[in-house]
Amino acid sequence: MMNRSIIFFDIDGTLLNHDKKLPLSTKESIFKLKELGHEVAIxxxxxxxMFEDLRKELDINTYVSYNGQYVVLKGEELYRNPLNISSLEKLTEAALHNNHPVVFMDHEDMRANVPEHTYITESIATLKIGRFPTHDPHYYKGRELFQTLLFCPEREEKQYEQEFHDFDFVRWHPVxxxxxxxxxxxxxxxxKIVERLGIHPERQYxxxxxxxxxxxxxxxxxxVAMGNAEEKVKSVAKYETKSVEENGIFHGLQMVGLL
Structure with missing residues (x-):
């Protein structure tokens, strides 16, 4: 297909609304894209x-997870970019001293370095994935981890940013x-995906x-930034669609001419 495009979708606040539900218009739009011969990815x-059920519902087997650290193309692992374990161990020690728990994550599971903590419960609950990390303070040993969650109030991550230069810190929840x-x-x-598939930049969304x-x-x-995005997110996007609650995916796909 000469005009085949690839479309990447974020999940929370993009595919899923704020109740973690998939709007019917979004589901129908995804399947229409595939009927038209386009590649659809997450x-x-x-x-x-954390999104296995969603992949099955939408029949999507290409995805960028952990913000780019673990990539799968058509069901096959394509790219892995693990954390530096030595630096992670030092960060964990510092966090424990500050009463900031962490959750270690690989491509199969997640484990917390403390038995329980309100920050962990509060933030993980918002994802509505039906599971919470179990306790294993040594889960980072002998395995590749692609992301760690650090639990601390807003702006308190600055101390870690100044000390641990092997990592980037991106806030996704108030704690x-x-x-x-x-x-x-x-x-x-x-x-990694578009290079392997050979899809030109003008066909990437x-x-x-x-x-x-x-x-x-x-x-x-x-x-395309969703209408519910923060202004600084909208400022870097080429287009802005309606919010996820207003059939933003369907509207955005029409706006850019894919539907």
Whole structure:
């Protein structure tokens, strides 16, 4: 198909509304894109096990997870970018001293370094994934981790940013930040997929709404910010659609001429 495009969708606030529901118009739009011969992919900060049901519902087997650190193309692992374990161990020690718990995450599971903490419960509950991390303070040993969650109030991550230069810190909740390999992003993960598929920049699209979407939206040529996105997210996108609650995906796909 000469005019085949690839469209990357964020999940929370983009595919899913604020109740973590998939609007019918969005589901219908995704299947219409595939009927037209386009490639449809997910680009999310979530772990693969956090959106398995969504992938099955939409029949999507290409995705950028962990904000670009673990990438799968048509069901096959394409790219891995793990955290520096030595630096992570030092960060964990500092966080424990500050009563800031962490959750270690690989492509299969997540484990917390403390038995329980209100910050963990409060933030993970908002994802509505039906599971919480179990306790294993040594889960980082002997395995590749692609993201860690650091739980601390807003602006308290600054102390870690100043000390741990192997990592990027991206806030996704008032009491939680993603800890990623330095320079890792959805944009980097997307690059791996489009290079392998040979899809030109003018045929690449991305939809998102969050702070962790900013590099993706500023890099992908045809980028669309959701109407519910913050203004600084909208400022880096080429287009702005309606909010997720107002059939924003359907409207945006029509606006850019894909539907």
């Amino acid at each position: 680009a999310t900060g979530r772990a693969p096990f 939680s930040v993603d800890v990623l390999p330095k320079g890792g992003s959805k944009a980097q993960g997307i690059k 991305a939809f998102g709404d969050g702070l962790n979407d900013m590099e993706m939206l500023s890099t992908v040529q045809n980028s």
